Amino acid sequence: MKIKSITDVITNSSSECFLIKTEKSRKEVLKELKNKERFGENHSSGMGGVLEVFDKSTEIKDFEWFTDYCEEEIKHTPFEFLPKDYLAIHIDKGYKDLINFIKTEYEFVEDIFDDNSPVFNKIFETYYKKEEEEILKRMGEVDDRKIVNLWPRYKKIQEKLNFIKNEN
Numbered sequence: 001m002k003i004k005s006i007t008d009v010i011t012n013s014s015s016e017c018f019l020i021k022t023e024k025s026r027k028e029v030l031k032e033l034k035n036k037e038r039f040g041e042n043h044s045s046g047m048g049g050v051l052e053v054f055d056k057s058t059e060i061k062d063f064e065w066f067t068d069y070c071e072e073e074i075k076h077t078p079f080e081f082l083p084k085d086y087l088a089i090h091i092d093k094g095y096k097d098l099i100n101f102i103k104t105e106y107e108f109v110e111d112i113f114d115d116n117s118p119v120f121n122k123i124f125e126t127y128y129k130k131e132e133e134e135i136l137k138r139m140g141e142v143d144d145r146k147i148v149n150l151w152p153r154y155k156k157i158q159e160k161l162n163f164i165k166n167e168n
């Protein structure tokens with residue numbers, strides 16, 4: 001199986017992924033959610049009780065479930081485009097009370113899996129357009145030998161921009 005993006009894996013109908021805005025760290029939010037998980041209506045479904053919090057620097061290798069789907073080790077940050085005050089929470093749909101807590105206690109922005117997640121898409125697009133501008137500028141300042149080294153990143157940026165264009 002070839003995985004092109006994080007959404008190729010996190011699209012199980014038994015889970016949701018929320019974008020929140022907070023000054024709390026990923027670890028603080030995860031700890032808070034884990035403490036709340038024990039109370040209320042929180043049952044695991046087909047996702048086996050998944051509860052993960054991503055920030056811009058969270059490496060995918062930190063999540064066992066993801067590497068189970070991959071034929072090769074992947075070391076990248078799937079939410080590298082998130083501004084520092086945003087987090088993505090991937091959660092089992094069975095955690096009804098925890099989902100309600102997320103939507104009421106944090107500055108809830110939107111459901112990332114929703115077909116129309118304009119804030120998430122705008123953040124994604126803005127980040128990669130800036131990356132594209134920066135790499136094109138660097139390519140204009142170096143000789144052909146160094147452009148070869150920049151090309152893989154440029155190609156990856158183009159894939160990301162095409163992805164968001166196709167989503168809209």
